[in-house]
Amino acid sequence: MSPDARRxxxxxxxxxxxxxxxxxxxxxxxxxxIVDLGHWQRVARLAERGLVDAIFLADRPAITDPRSRPVQYLDPLVLVPAMAAATERVGFVATASTTLNEPVELARRLFSLHVATGGRFAWNAVTTWDVEAMRNFGIEELPERAERYDRAEEFVQAVRALWDAAGTREEVRHRGARLSFDASLGIDPVVPGRPAVVQAGGSAAGERLAGRVADAVYSIAHDPAASAAHRRAVQAHAAAAGRGADEPRVYPGLALVIGSTEREAGERFEHWEHQAPPTYSLRELEKALGLDLSDVDLERPLPDELVREAEAGGGWSEGYRRVLLARIRDERPTVRALLRDFGGYGQRFLAGTPERIADAMQEWFDAGAADGFNVMIDLFPSGLEDLVDHVVPVLQRRGLFRRGYDDADLLGRFRRP
Ligand SMILES: Cc1cc2nc3c(=O)[nH]c(=O)nc-3n(C[C@H](O)[C@H](O)[C@H](O)COP(=O)(O)O)c2cc1C
Incomplete structure (x- = not known):
């Protein structure tokens, strides 16, 4: 493999x-x-053993429904320092809202994490879509998508200006349509560079924001042609904004179940699929399609009137809705079949051997459908061990993945050719 081969x-x-x-x-x-820092540190060490670029931590600033399953609910900005202290090279991408924060205060916290982690930090800038989180901040109604994205762009640009001025001690004077401040961060940039910026919305407005400000994009796509089209759209926005077209890197989601044979992977999936009621996934599907599915027959395809209702609008993310509706129209799956994958929150789902998973990654990578992947692990720690010990070596043998970390900070790693 040549040293400058794309990875x-x-x-x-x-x-x-x-x-x-x-x-x-x-x-x-x-x-x-989920509330034990030791768990998060073990995950971080394991990811670092596998030389992965970064750990991604999602967030919604609302209390998780206690009747739901235990998912991460500690603030990612609390988890990152704990994980960073237990590791040396792996990076961290933490989510924080542009709708529910103030730019100066957040810019300071994010830049602090950049410095404290030695340049291993990235910010997933989200506009926040859920009403419960909004109400925690005294906002009764979800602002329109266009309004949230307009604020997001101004917010990210303002944060970037504050980071860029961090070493100069000059005050940033910002007077925009939605934000206004005179501020400086007062943090010496003893670590060069800045946090990388990640974006994850798949609507037209989300693609535009990604092209204009993001270093990386978490996307949702189930087939390589749709993913390549999304990547090209983001790149066109980047070029129009005067950036390099390939500056925003696109990482589609990929939910994995790994087995040493296809059969073992299938059995692992089936075993755990039967240990939980379908209602967990059904609630997520309701949110994604903007529908009430409480009376739906799981053994039949989604009724036409509900498909039409979903097509008319609603749901928390245009990106997710588009992908789900395409699948519903093309394959007419039973609701139960849809829910089986939907345990992956609608992301592309793949159960198989390490070779098969590496094949799938390579196919998308070679076709220009992905610059990498945002991988979901079925069960910790075993699923991550399998990724690290079995999938990563296959990718390394094919020259598609690094054999050691280099000196680049996380932004430099995202920007590698
Ligand atoms: C992989 C992925 C992760 C996301 N993580 C979060 C998150 O942690 N918090 C959040 O509020 N939104 C999250 N989102 C939602 C998006 O940021 C965005 O708000 C949502 O997709 C709606 O935007 P859209 O209509 O442009 O698709 C995520 C989306 C994707 C694809």
């Missing part, structure tokens, strides 16, 4: 104790692990 990026999306709805019932873990 794919792997982020690990850590959803508490695992992505499958029954992950918390695994004998390898206790449900309370």
């Amino acid at each position: 794919l990026t792997i982020n690990v999306n850590v959803l508490g104790v695992g992505q499958r709805p029954a992950a918390w019932r695994s004998p390898d873990i206790v449900p309370e692990a």
Whole structure:
């Protein structure tokens, strides 16, 4: 492999104790692990052993429904320092809202994490879509998508200006349509560079924001042609904004179940699929399609009138809705079949051997459909061990993945050719 060969990026999306709805019932873990810093540190060390680029931590600033399964609910900005202290090279991508924060205060916290982690930090800038989180901040109604994205762009640009001025001690004077401040961060940039910026919305407005400000994009796509089209759209926005077209890197989600044979992977999936009621995934599907599915027959395809209702609008993310509706129209799956994958929150789902998973990654990478992947692990720690010990070596043998970390900070790693 030539030293400048293109390599794919792997982020690990850590959803508490695992992505499958029954992950918390695994004998390898206790449900309370989600509030145990030791769990997060073990995950970080394991990811670092696999040389992955970064760990991704999602967030919604609202109390999780206690009747739901245990998922991560500690603030990611609290988890990152704990994980960073237990590791040296792996990066961290933490989510924080542009709708529910103030730019100066957040810019300071994010830049502090950049410095404290030695340049291993990235910010997933989200506009926040859920009403419960809004109400925690005294906002009764979800602002329109266009309004949220307009604020997001101004917010990210303002934060970037504050970071860029961090070493100069000059005050940033910002007077925009939505934000106004005179401020400086007062942090010496003893670590060069800045946090990388990640974006994850798949609507037209989300693609535009990604092209204009993001270093990386978490996307949702189930087929390589749709993913390549999304990547091209983001790149066109980047070029129009005067950036390099390939500056925003695109990492589609990929939910994995790994087995040493296809049969073993299938059995692992089936076993855990039957340990949880379908209602967990059904609630997520309701949110994604903007529908009430309480009376729906799981053994039949979604009725036409509900498909039409979903097509008319609603749901928390245009990106997710588009992908789900395409699948519903093309395959007419039973609701139960849809829910089986939907334990992956609608992300592309793949159960198979390490070779098969590497094939799938390579196919998308070679086709220009992905610069890397945001991988969801079915159960911790075993699923991550399998990724690290079995999938990563296959990718390395094919020259698609690094054999050691280099000196680049996380932004430099995302920007690698
Ligand atoms: C992989 C992925 C992770 C996301 N993580 C979060 C998150 O942690 N918090 C959040 O509020 N939104 C999250 N989102 C939602 C998006 O940021 C965005 O708000 C949502 O997709 C709606 O935007 P859209 O209509 O442009 O698709 C995520 C989306 C994707 C694809």
